[in-house]
Amino acid sequence: MSLSAPDLEDPQDTYTLNMGPQHPSTHGVLRLKLTLRGERVIAVEPVIGYSHRAHEKMAETRTYAQFLPNTSRQDYLSGLIYNLAWVEAVEKLASIPVPERALVARVILAEFNRISSHLLWVGAFLADLGAVTPFLYTFDDREAIVGLLETVTGSRLTYCTGRFGGLSKDLDADFPRRAREVLVRLRARWPELEGLIEDNVIFRQRTMGVGVMTEEQCRHWGVTGPVLRASGVPYDVRKMEPYGAYPRYAFTIPTRPEGDVFARYMVRIAEMEQSCRIIEQALDGLPEGPILQEGSIGVKKRLKPPAGTLYYAVESARGAYGIVLTSEGGTEPYRAKFRTPSYANLAALQDMMPGSMVADAVAILGSLDVVMPEIDR
């Protein structure tokens, strides 16, 4: 038996390779149908829907408060941001005031959640590329954040601390000190990560010039978040459509012009430092006062927002998360649609991956930081 080299001119000389649905680098149940010619990817079709949980249908069959635990289970890595987004959307629809202290505390918690999500990504992504050591460092740091958030929210992964009109629990008197300790620890780590990962020649060769996306391609697919910013577009919902207490804080939107896997890594690393800056300013200006609006609806009483449709957007760790919420004046939402960032980012793989080598497929997929339950909802 002899093996012959593939005929690169022959359009028929292709074969199909299934990656997933059970594959360690898909981080969830995702199947990629790769069409290959030799070792080159010529087409990819992401097949999704393996973990569809019908969140949108559930939202129509329970009250606004009863839906709260569902929110953080869409994106379990930045669940707090999703939880607060739902709370803020309902507050806006029902015109519920929020005390100052809660607004600032939400920013602190959400930014810590963003850093923990990015840290997990750095570890898992490097493990995808074959480097196990960074995983140990980033999980060590992530543990410090998760432990800190646990003292406020009582949860470590699927947070449900948002309440209509504030938060379920106040930050204790010692919280700012512990939070600053975590910031010091994180900032001591950035140079270490730089030496360990960024300056590593193997990492650079695996990531530079791989999976390049242009701004126009991003627009075609509606890409947002770090993937878009790595293509040189300074789009961040926190700046373009400021919400909560974000307009008060000075921070920049890190971008990179290359549009490749390396750029996506660098953008996320730079974003973690910006989150630290935001947390620091928020801790400095943390006002005293109630954490939950007095006489607030809380979760016990029935909430009936006036009829209308609302589009509410926040910046999650993965990009622009949008909630389209329609009320018909009842106790349950009439319709809730979740525009999730990974959905568009994963679809963009169809433009990002063709032309690359099959060995780079894992690096390109990993660079998107997809969370499957958020895509399948």
Add this chain to the structure above:
Amino acid sequence: MSRTAELAGELDRAGLTAAAPIEQQLVGVAESRWVPPEHLVPAAAAARRAGFFFESMTCTDRLAAHGALELLYTFNRYDEPPPPARLAVRVWVPHGMSVPTLTRVYGIAEWNEREAWEFYGIRFAGHPNLTWLLLPEGTEFHPLLKSFTAPPPSAFDDSLSAARGAPNPAVSES
């Protein structure tokens, strides 16, 4: 004048917009226009030319009260400082009517339209691959319709042959 207002004005001048079929307050968008299905493709193409990206697509069941489904498309910009540039394009889809596909204008429309088809039964004319995206292959009901009632557990057999053989009465004809 913001670029969103410019684009909305361009749609008006080109005669692509229509009167609102229902009164429904819409918050969180810069401009909102109702577009008849036959004008949807030129309207989206104008958004694409003006540099907007396809942000989201939401279908809402208004069959019980109005005999129609409502599609809400939002387009946004990467480069517009606050206030947000979001443009809402709304399409009224009377029961059984099909809607032209936007897959040739925006890549992401392919998935969004498959979702609207499987969950609401809206047909998108010209869609290259109108098949199940999130639901199991072979599902014959549209679960986000308000008229939907859960099928018996047998419809979720691994083979799904049960669902194929015995269509659920809740399935919409559209």
